[in-house]
Amino acid sequence: MxxxxxxxxxxxxxxxxxxxxxxxxxxxxxxxxxAAFYRTSVPRAVAQVLTMAGVEFGxxxxxxxxxxxxxxxxxxxxxxxxARHNLDNWRSTGTKRVLxxxxxxxxxxxxxxxxxxxxxxxxxVVLVVELFAELIREGRLTPSVPVERTITYHDPCRLNKxxxxxxxxxxxxxxxxxxxxxxxxxxxxxxYCSGGGGGLPIEKPELTERISANRLEKAAALExxxxxxxxxxxxxxxxxxxxxxxxxVVDIHELLAASLGIEVGGTTHGGAS
Numbered sequence: 322m323x324x325x326x327x328x329x330x331x332x333x334x335x336x337x338x339x340x341x342x343x344x345x346x347x348x349x350x351x352x353x354x355x356a357a358f359y360r361t362s363v364p365r366a367v368a369q370v371l372t373m374a375g376v377e378f379g380x381x382x383x384x385x386x387x388x389x390x391x392x393x394x395x396x397x398x399x400x401x402x403x404a405r406h407n408l409d410n411w412r413s414t415g416t417k418r419v420l421x422x423x424x425x426x427x428x429x430x431x432x433x434x435x436x437x438x439x440x441x442x443x444x445x446v447v448l449v450v451e452l453f454a455e456l457i458r459e460g461r462l463t464p465s466v467p468v469e470r471t472i473t474y475h476d477p478c479r480l481n482k483x484x485x486x487x488x489x490x491x492x493x494x495x496x497x498x499x500x501x502x503x504x505x506x507x508x509x510x511x512x513y514c515s516g517g518g519g520g521l522p523i524e525k526p527e528l529t530e531r532i533s534a535n536r537l538e539k540a541a542a543l544e545x546x547x548x549x550x551x552x553x554x555x556x557x558x559x560x561x562x563x564x565x566x567x568x569x570v571v572d573i574h575e576l577l578a579a580s581l582g583i584e585v586g587g588t589t590h591g592g593a594s
Contacts, residue, residue: 346415379414382414388403450486481507530562
């Protein structure tokens with residue numbers, strides 16, 4: 322279970338129903354558990370934007386958890402087992418490049434897997450938000466549908482503090498017409514957190530709730546109606562905190578899709594599509 326959401330291997334690709342995506346290939350899109358089972362509108366947005374830009378990709382034949390949550394909570398042997406399965410699955414379908422939409426997977430694939438497998442691990446890992454910024458620069462994606470919202474951006478800890486990725490999400494947001502973007506510098510945001518990582522929502526949900534409430538208070542001070550995130554795991558607690566403040570929590574990939582004229586289906590629990 323993912324909270325109250327059932328999780329099972331046979332349903333890990335249900336979010337892609339009707340999109341006619343192949344299995345395997347040189348490039349695959351890895352969709353983490355939170356997005357695959359809980360925020361299904363996010364991977365649907367990502368897949369449709371990739372297709373619009375002419376990016377060829379498939380899905381894994383049998384995708385297991387990245388192993389990151391297990392590793393963070395001390396279950397390293399379990400994390401290695403997940404990692405071994407995923408690497409073997411990529412090998413079996415000739416996969417050389419993995420696209421990831423979630424910062425937690427990005428950390429697992431760029432830090433944990435190389436440590437587990439050494440030179441055996443030769444998979445290129447691409448963060449979708451960086452790829453989308455590149456595609457906008459190249460003119461392969463042109464956001465043109467105005468999105469009338471007043472927003473600020475939530476820097477996920479794993480992207481900003483851990484990986485130094487902060488420019489590309491802002492490039493995307495500034496390319497979307499109609500947005501009023503009340504930004505906060507990335508260094509200031511080093512003290513901001515959603516409380517959604519490291520197994521904290523499971524071990525200490527009340528602490529996660531307080532941390533998310535604090536983050537929404539900072540957003541409310543900017544007089545915005547929307548907090549934009551690039552991390553599905555942060556969006557669950559942030560959305561809950563935003564409900565009492567009339568602030569929507571929206572994923573950046575969905576926001577871009579809307580500005581590209583893509584009608585995104587699926588479920589977005591606790592936030593706005």
